[in-house]
Amino acid sequence: MSRVRWKSDNPLDLKLRNSTSRVFWSRGKGQTCSRRAYVASAAIAMVLLFGIFTVAGLLAQSYYGGLRGAIRDPNGQAVPNARVALIDESTSVGRSTITSSDGEYAFxxxxxxxxxxxxxxxxxKKFQRKRVLIATQEQITLDLNLELGELTQTVTVTAEVPLVQTSDASQGQVLNDQQLTELPNIGRNPFxxxxxxxxxxxVGNPVMNRMQDQSSTALTxxxxxxxxxxxxxxDGVxxxxxxxxxxxxxxxxxVAEVKVQANTYDSEMGRTGGGVFNTILKSGSNNFHGTAYGAIRRTALNANLFFNNAAGIPRGSSPNDNWAGNFGGPVWIPKVYNGRSRTFFFLALEGYNNSEASSTRFYVPTALERAGDFSQTKTPGGAPYVIYDPLTTVGNRVGSYTRLPFPNSVIPANRLNTVGKNxxxxxPLPTSLPSFYGDPDLTAAGVAASRGRQYVAKVDHQILHWxxxxLSYLRYYSIEPGANYFGGPASPDQWALSRKVDATAINNLFTISPTTVLAVxxxxxxxxxxxxTTSEIEGFDGSTLGFPRSxxxxxxxxxxxxxSMTTASGLANSNHSWNTFVNNSVSAIVSKSHFSFNGAFTQSSPINPAAGTGADVADMLLGYAASGSASLATRLTDYTHYYSFYGQDDFRLTSxxxxxxxxxxxxxNGIQEEQDRLYVNFDKQAVNPLAANVTGTSPKGVIQFAGSGASPR
Structure with a gap:
């Protein structure tokens, strides 16, 4: 495992000019903004404008912090009309404000x-306080005391102790970049x-901690x-x-930092029955910087599995590779655009190939049993296993039933069901001779090779001084398969879960006045x-088993x-579902979900109420299933709308x-469905629509559906 860091130092000459209304930033000679720079800035602005004019509203939940305080003279008296600037030390982008009549300022x-x-x-004297850390949703109070003197003189203070958040009662803990990078985290999951x-x-499975393990992460x-x-x-979305x-x-x-908020007493946060995980992505700065990470583990470094060792089977190939990196800095195009102190980019990627070997024991029918011959099959006590003929079932007066066994427990060939036999x-054939019916006779090994890829891009731009x-964009892809122990279309655990996620956030800050900021x-x-399932992707043809095409x-x-079997191993899987979650958010949360396909397919032979031979494999060979079903799914377009507004003000009564x-x-407004196809209730008292066609009785009971204009039917 290794980590490489690099950066290029190119200090920016930051000059604070005297002005009555704003702070200007400039570099040394030859660094004025050209026409081409304005054109490039306008192009970037057009992209970011999309996030403003597609929809409109007031800001809801955010990740921004705040800074407030008072400016006082050596006697502790308020200093009104003082200019206070807040300058990002990594990008040199700044804001300014003017103190009120009582010396108060706020960002x-x-x-x-x-x-x-x-x-x-x-x-x-000009006063400068450096290294003021403002974390996610932290409201910091910082009072400054000025010394008498000339503006050409500067008093510089470097913070040594983190400031305590005393401006609000919201509680939480910030996990910063150093903690996220250096604390042990084998799955590299910041949450x-x-x-x-x-x-x-x-309380989730501690093994399930990768970027593909969203469900386990939610178990918090x-x-x-x-x-x-x-x-x-x-980034606030x-x-x-x-x-x-x-x-x-x-x-x-x-990730720059994650704030875990346990108790959110301010009105800015809502719509949660637990905590809030507020994550901020990294941004570029005036210096180019990046990291590289890699971890490799080969199969030979892993011990073999218990059942593999017992059966003399080597461990399946299960290498594990993990790599990641990032790079960011100012947008700089030689002779075209210099984005220092104005435009920044940040790129990151991570990927892994995570192979997990596994093995287990199954009971599968022997070659004789697959042909309907149970004459060699034993009970756990060593007695011959008796197979009964369901067609000889006779009811007794006392309510019980009797059946006759097949001669020598062999099912005649003309009684074998084509579908069941196929x-x-x-x-697969067993690898050992079972001692009795149900005794595990097959050690099967498999490898689940998961893959995950994530790509992240972020651009920050100072479009105008106000x-x-x-703009941030995350793209993630993963596939998580089962072990597929038998191979082929009938293998159990042959499922796979595929996810492709897009996440976008556009944030805008408008400084309307020195004391008013609008965020959109x-x-x-x-x-x-x-x-x-594998058989689904390959388009398995059920007619090869004997099912009719109709x-x-x-x-x-x-x-x-x-x-599904009672004793023997089951075959195939019923994991068949397609759903897509879509979330659009502006101000308050607006969510719209599209469950484009959702259903399950389980199929066996027709039901026979007299079925039962004493062995599940024999039942299948005769075509006597205990139950069977075929599901048909309806494409649903579900959605819900969520609205929220809040007002928050903080009054500093004393220091x-x-x-x-x-x-x-x-x-x-709750879940709705666009075409009124989502069943939500059954009204037992309502008159059934069929009542108009029935005489002599008045049937009741109607199904109610969700959606715009939904009505019982």
Whole structure:
């Protein structure tokens, strides 16, 4: 395992010019902004404008922090009309404001970063406080004391101790870049590290901690909250699906910090029955910087499995590779555009090939049993296993039944069902002689080779001195297969789960005045979630088993039927589902989900109420299934709308007391379906529509459907 870091130092000459209304930034000689630079800036602005004019609204939940405080003279008196600048130390992008009559200043909607705070006032030395860390949703209070003197004199203070958040009562813990990078995290899942925060309990499978393990990640309780009830954000955009899962788990290489909020007392946060995971992606800076990471583990470094050792089977090929990296800096095109202190990019990627070997024991029918000959089959006590003929079942007066056994427990060839016999032929032969019916006689080994890829891009741009914008895009792909122990279309555990996720966030900050900032955000997420089987992808033809074409034409999908057995191993899987989650958000959360296909296919032979031979394999050979079904799925387009508005204000009554007042309004209209096909209730008292066609009785009971204009039917 290795990690390489590099960066290029090119310090920016930052000059704070005297001005009555704003802060200007400039470089040395020859660094003026050219016409081509303006053209490039306009092109970037057009892209970022999309996030503003597609929809409109007020800002809801965010990741921004804040800074407030008071400017005082050596006697502790307020200094009004002092100019205070807040400068991002990594990008040199800054904002400024003017203190009020009582010396108070405030910066709202501050992007989490490390800042320098510069205060200027006539008759006082310029004061500069460096390394002021503002984390996700942290409201910092910083009072500054100016010294008498000239503006040409500067007092510089470098922070040594992190500032304590005293401006609000919201509680949480920030996991910064150093913690995310250096703390042990074998799955490289930033949300898993929330366990270091107070009142966080994770109950998911600890092995399931990769970027593809969204469901296990959701099994987290925060401050006693229920599982699957947390809210996840990336750059202020919600990424939780209807089940409470994060649709994408960002790579550690791209995460600047994660704030785990256990108790959100301010009105800005809502729509959660648990905690909030507020994630901020990294951004470029004025220096080019990057990291590279790699980890390799070969099959030879892993011990063999227990059942493999017992059966003399070597471990299957199971290499594990993991790689990641990032690179960011200013957008710089030689002789065309110099984006230092203005335009920044950040790129990251991560991928893995994660192979997991497994082995288990099955009971599969012997060659004689597959042919209907159970004459050599024994019970656990060593007695001959008796196979009964279901067609000889006779009812007794006392309510019981008797059946006659097949001679020598051999099913005649003319009694074997074609479908049952063809299905049984897909069983592999045992590798050992079973002592009795049901005794495991096959050791099967398999390898589940998961693959995951993630690509991240982010652009930050200072469009105008009063307009700052960012665009982030995450693309993630994974496939997680089962072990496929038998191979072929009938193998159990032959399923695969495929996911391809897109997550986008566009953030805009408008400085309307030195004391007023408007933030506008747009987000779009897409989360296709597809379960399928190998036989389905290959288009298995059920007619080869003997099913009539007329039946297969009405069935859903083309896959090997799922066979559930009582004693012998089952065959195939019933994991067939397609669903897509789509989330559009502006201001309040607006979600729209499209479950494009969802269903299951399970098929066996026709039901016979008199079936029963005493052995499940014999039942299958005779065509006497205990149950059977074929499911037909309806394509549904479900959606829900969520609206929220809030107002929040903080009053600093004294240097030790701040009062937070807020009001939040939320409304969610519940699940609806665009074409009224989602069943939501059964009204037992309503008159059934069929009552008009029936005489002598009045049938009741109607099904109610969700959706616009839904009505009982």
């Amino acid at each position: 709202n909607q501050v992007i989490p970063s490390t800042y320098s705070v510069v205060a200027e006032a006539a008759g006082f 898993i590290l929330s366990k270091v925060a107070q009142n966080v309990i994770q 309780s925060v401050a006693g909250g229920m599982l699957w009830q947390n809210n996840f954000f990336i 919600p990424i939780s699906d209807w089940q409470g899962r994060p649709i994408i788990i960002p790579s550690i290489e791209t 299905i049984a032929s897909y069983y 307009w700052q914008a960012s 955000r747009y987000g779009f997420n897409r989360f296709p979630n597809v379960f399928y 039946f297969l034409d009405e069935a859903m999908g083309r896959a090997f039927p799922t066979i 030790r007391l701040t009062v937070n007042l807020g009001l939040r309004w939320e409304r969610e």
